[in-house]
Amino acid sequence: MTESVMPTYGRLDITFAKGEGAWLTDTRGERYLDALSGIAVCNLGHCHPAVTRAISEQAATLVHTSNVYHIEKQQLLADKLTQLSGMEQVFFCNSGAEANEAAIKLARKYGHSKGIDKPVIIVMEGSFHGRTMATLTATGNAKVQAGFEPLVPGFVRVPYNDFDAIRMAVSHWPEAVAVLVEPVQGEGGIKVPDSEYLSAIRDLCTQRKLLMMLDEVQTGVGRTGKWFAFQHKQGLVPDVMTLAKGLGNGMPVGACLVAGLAKGVLQAGNHGSTFGGNPLACSAALAVLETIEKEQLLDHVNRLGEQMYQHFKQQLGQTEGVKDVRHLGFMFGIELTVPCADLVKLALQDHILINVTAEKVIRLLPPLVINAQEAEMIVNKVSQLVKTFLASQPIESVA
Numbered sequence: 001m002t003e004s005v006m007p008t009y010g011r012l013d014i015t016f017a018k019g020e021g022a023w024l025t026d027t028r029g030e031r032y033l034d035a036l037s038g039i040a041v042c043n044l045g046h047c048h049p050a051v052t053r054a055i056s057e058q059a060a061t062l063v064h065t066s067n068v069y070h071i072e073k074q075q076l077l078a079d080k081l082t083q084l085s086g087m088e089q090v091f092f093c094n095s096g097a098e099a100n101e102a103a104i105k106l107a108r109k110y111g112h113s114k115g116i117d118k119p120v121i122i123v124m125e126g127s128f129h130g131r132t133m134a135t136l137t138a139t140g141n142a143k144v145q146a147g148f149e150p151l152v153p154g155f156v157r158v159p160y161n162d163f164d165a166i167r168m169a170v171s172h173w174p175e176a177v178a179v180l181v182e183p184v185q186g187e188g189g190i191k192v193p194d195s196e197y198l199s200a201i202r203d204l205c206t207q208r209k210l211l212m213m214l215d216e217v218q219t220g221v222g223r224t225g226k227w228f229a230f231q232h233k234q235g236l237v238p239d240v241m242t243l244a245k246g247l248g249n250g251m252p253v254g255a256c257l258v259a260g261l262a263k264g265v266l267q268a269g270n271h272g273s274t275f276g277g278n279p280l281a282c283s284a285a286l287a288v289l290e291t292i293e294k295e296q297l298l299d300h301v302n303r304l305g306e307q308m309y310q311h312f313k314q315q316l317g318q319t320e321g322v323k324d325v326r327h328l329g330f331m332f333g334i335e336l337t338v339p340c341a342d343l344v345k346l347a348l349q350d351h352i353l354i355n356v357t358a359e360k361v362i363r364l365l366p367p368l369v370i371n372a373q374e375a376e377m378i379v380n381k382v383s384q385l386v387k388t389f390l391a392s393q394p395i396e397s398v399a
C-alpha cells in the first residue's frame with residue numbers, strides 16, 4: 001500500500017473497482033453485498049442510472065460557476081427540499097460537518113440578535129456531528145476530541161433520550177439558544193429515542209424561543225422510511241435541519257435548512273461556500289429526490305425494514321450475547337454484550353459489508369433499493385455471523 005495518503009483511517013484491506021445496486025466488485029473480481037451504502041450515502045445503490053445520467057449530462061453542460069451568480073439547479077433543489085420538508089430556506093455546502101457548522105454559526109448569530117453575547121448550544125452524549133473544530137466539540141465522543149483541545153466554547157452536554165436533562169440545562173443556562181440533536185443516533189449506536197422525545201424538545205424550544213436543530217445527516221433523505229426522520233412525528237417541524245450523506249448518492253452535497261425563528265438569521269456576507277450548491281452536486285441531489293419518489297422507496301423501506309427487523313428478532317432475539325435489536329426504517333442496530341469490531345472483517349470474508357459502531361453495535365445501513373431477496377441475504381448472513389462470533393467468545397464474557 002502506498003504511504004502517500006495520510007493515515008487518518010484504519011482501513012480494511014480491500015479496494016473496490018465498480019458497483020451496481022447493492023453490489024460491489026473488488027479489484028480481484030470478487031462480489032460483495034453492501035449493507036452499509038458507503039455509510040448511508042449511496043442510498044439508491046451504487047451507480048443508480050438516474051443519478052449517473054444526471055451527473056453525466058450536467059458534467060457535459062456546466063460543472064461550476066460559484067455563488068457569485070444564480071444557480072438554476074440549486075434553486076430547483078431548494079424548492080424541492082423545502083416542499084418535502086416543510087422547511088423554508090436552504091443553505092448548500094459539501095458535507096455533514098459543514099452543514100452542522102452552518103447550523104452552529106446560525107445558532108450563535110440568533111443568540112447575538114437576542115443580546116446574548118456568549119450563546120450556549122445544548123448537545124448530547126453519544127452524538128456525532130463531524131470533524132471540524134466546532135462539530136467535533138459538539139460531538140459526544142471523547143475519542144473524536146482527544147488531542148484537539150482547546151475545544152470551542154459554548155456547548156453544554158446532556159444525556160441522550162433524557163428530556164428532563166434538557167429541560168434542566170435550559171433552566172440552568174440563560175444563555176441557551178439551541179438544542180442540537182440527532183433524531184436517531186447513528187455513530188452513537190443506532191439509538192432510537194422514546195417516541196415523545198422529539199415532540200417534548202419541540203415544545204420546550206417553542207416555549208423558550210430556542211432553536212430546535214436536528215442533525216439529519218444520517219437519518220435524512222429516506223433512510224428511516226420518511227423523507228426526514230422528524231416526519232415520523234406528525235406536525236413537528238424543527239427550526240434547523242442539516243443534511244448531507246444520502247442527499248447526493250455519493251456526490252458531495254450538504255444542506256442546512258431553516259424555518260420559523262431560524263429563518264432570516266443568516267444574511268448576505270454571514271456565511272458562504274465556494275463549491276456549495278454547484279450545478280453538478282445539485283443535479284445529483286435532484287435526481288436522488290426524483291428517484292425516491294418515482295420508485296416509491298419510502299413505502300418500500302417501511303415495509304421491508306419492518307420485515308427485516310422481525311426476521312432479525314426471530315433469528316437473534318433469543319441468542320445469548322445479543323442485548324438488543326433495534327431499527328427505524330433502514331437503520332439497523334444489533335447490540336451485543338461484548339465488543340465486536342472483529343465482525344467487520346469476518347463479514348468481509350463472507351462477502352458482506354457491515355459496520356460496527358460504539359464498540360458493541362453492529363450497524364446496518366443497506367441501500368434503500370434492495371429487493372426482498374437481498375434483504376433476506378443480509379438478515380441470514382449477519383445473523384449467522386453473529387451466532388458464530390458469539391459462539392467463539394469465552395462463555396463468561398457473553399453472559
Ligand SMILES: *Cc1c(COP(=O)(O)O)cnc(C)c1O
Nearest residue numbers: 095096097128129130186217218
Ligand atoms: C456522518 C455524519 C456527520 C458528518 O458528516 P461528514 O460529511 O462526514 O462531515 C454529521 N452528523 C451525523 C449525524 C453523521 O452521521
